[in-house]
Amino acid sequence: MLPQLKAELQSLIRSSAECLGGVPSTFFVMLEAPALKEHGDLSCNVALLLAKTLRCNPVELAEKIKADLLSRLSAAPVGRKVHSVDVVRPGFLNFRLTSEAYCDALGDIPRSGAGYGRTGLGKGKRVLVEFVSANPTGPLTVAHARQAAVGDVLVNILNATGHHAESEFYVNDGGNQIRTLGLSVQLRTKELFGEKIVYPEDCYQGDYIRDMAGLFARERKIVDVNGAAAVPFEDYCVFSKDYLMDVIREDLRLFRVKFDNWSFESRVASPEKIAATLEELKSKGFIYEKDGALWFASTRFGDDKDRVVKKSDGFYTYLAPDIVYHKNKYDRGFDLLVDILGPDHHGYIPRIKAAAQALGKDVTALEGLIIQLATIFRDGKQLRMSTRAGEFISLREVVTEVGTDAGRYFMLMRQVSQQLEFDMDLAKKQAPENPVFYIQYAHARICSILRKARDEASLLPASADTRFFRLKEEAEIDLIRKMIQFPDILDLCAQQLDPAALPRYLQELAGVFHKFYDKCRVIDEDKGLSAERLALVDAVRIVLSNGLTVLGITAPEKM
């Protein structure tokens, strides 16, 4: 309702401005909600922007536009929803809306229900978001946790804003690291039965390798060193990989992260497919041989240096299957490919983009999104971690300690470009300074009011088509004003490919609600007012619930 009002106003302002002449056809009329309430409900800076080209005092210009606009408004139906137009100091045009405009918008929320907030921004664009894609060589860590939360929520946001988004996990089940994993487990198994081994530094160090060795021995009924040696090396590899994939799937399930697709390197980028793709690149002149290795001439597309794709020992580097995998993603017909990566992979993006260009693909359809690290604080101290030494905080540790709701919220509450401080103590706290509980509490409080009204006073929310003329309090209008921003927030997140604005918005909405609650009684002697206020808080419940659903966080009805 309000987006339409805004669009109509924008076009009227545009017409008024054009009457003055000299307005470029590409000129965009901005109309936004000002930060300060005294500046009205909507504010427009056309006069400021046009003052330069028209060589005219911005305030005078604004007055001229206003005069023309007022006559247009009195003729148009939108005019009823505009209370006043003011010209203010530097040259802003500030609009104040009638309460009718807001009350119309309020009815929209219960009418759309769980669909409130959905927009058409994406116009059906097909998007593939690849994230986590952890090697099956260990459990997921907090680094993965942030990528998992961001990726999962980004897919929800894209789907809520008119895109067709799918999530994908790419399983690196080929290559070197699986052999190293198998070797690690094999050595630990032998060690288990008393064989003295020298455990290499480049093998996986974590304690979980020992646990896996024990499990493997039990499963294969190995009872001594000879038994361990008799098992084919390949079996160690397969067992370890499958076992860790199960661990990863379970980690993700606990964190409520779902994947639409699982792509396996062994299938998507088999040695034959790699050879074929490299041949294609070679025929185009982007692959050459040097020092017994095959190189990809990525510098031709802006990379710092050329990259080895096949080592002199005959094995492919990680880059070779990754090129093939990205070719596969392109071939599946997506309009946008998003790769969510850790900061340690930022050098990776130019290489893959170079490969995409070399294969004749559209690079602008490939977006590498770097998610900065999350550092964990407990008892006011930062916990250090190092994957190499096998010392890391696992995702599961975080989930079991603070819960999935708080875990997800905290991972999402900062912009992805920012490092994030994850305060375990705060996340666990059931107190208002913890934003997750502040938001969930608002939701539970509303549910409690609705229950009480229904059960004890036989009161139900007013219907969506009510004119809501009883809602006049500032606290009430503030709530409506805040709620109608919800679709814009989702659009903003989708455009920026960053969910961070959403948790912040929900915290603000919860705050506006708590203020309203303190000031206005919902269940009141006046039945008419009560019904309208019940509809108002029910709308807040809907927006909170829709927002939390996008974040993958529960909206409790009781706390």
Place this chain on the structure above:
RNA sequence: GUCCCUGUAGCUCAGUUGGAUAGAGCAACAGCCUUCUAAGCUGUAGGUCGCGCGUUCGACUCGCGCCAGGGACGCCA
């Protein structure tokens, strides 16, 4: 050395394609429960937006140069 990210209140962070008097939350201090969940609300205090120059009606925002912190730069994945 090259590249990426960051620098805003005591702390953690916002600041929407350059806009009006730079905002929240936490911590601190002072208040508010006979009434729908006090897991809440109200008020006070807190700032050379890292520094300098430039671009213009206007810069936290854009450009250049410094300073400081973090990270990445393998025939590893």
